[in-house]
Amino acid sequence: MDFLSAYxxxxxxxxxxxxxxxxxxALIAIICSYVVGIVLGILRYAKIPVFSRVLGAAVDIIRCLPLLLILFFTHFVLLPELGFQVSPFVAAIVALTVFEGAMISEIIRSGLNSIPKGQIEAARSSGLTYTQTLRAILIPQAARKMMPPTVSQFIALLKDTSLAVIITLPEVMHHARILSAHNSNSVFAILFFVAVMYFVVNFALSKIAKKLEAKHV
Incomplete structure (x- = not known):
């Protein structure tokens, strides 16, 4: 363990x-996956005949696949077959958005389903449209319940970015592997430093999630 030569x-x-x-x-993927997750979650909650079932099946399939496979498939198969020659960074964003968007959509759908049906019926009977009920009654209440698990999913997303090393994205694990290859005695020191960086960011996010959870219990 050669810390001096590693640091x-x-x-x-x-x-x-x-x-x-x-x-x-992680930041771009969080924003994109959150937008996708909200749209998919609301569409699934709306229970549109046939469409919601097909969408639900697609989301379930994506959620059951390993992210590593989705990353590999997106970069080397899907995007090239569609005629897009993109960088590993863009491919990673697409793959993470698809995978994490499916995960977040389930959080959104579950949050909306947690609101008592009586409130929906009362809102509709008072003259509010379905869209108005969703915007004024359901989403504000569900958002408080969805925030902690959503932040936890964002923490998972940040850690999942390390898998992008498989498509040679020059992120931190890619750089750590290159440095470790140059000096085998510094592997532990380098990986330890990378772990500390991940820990600091994820620990901060986890504290935010716990505060939000305690606030809205």
């Missing part, structure tokens, strides 16, 4: 550059 300024800067890619990837 040179150039190595630490190289790891930090990789972690910046990780954080940027």
């Amino acid at each position: 040179t300024p150039s190595n630490l800067l190289y790891l930090w550059e990789g972690f910046q890619v990780t954080l940027l990837l």
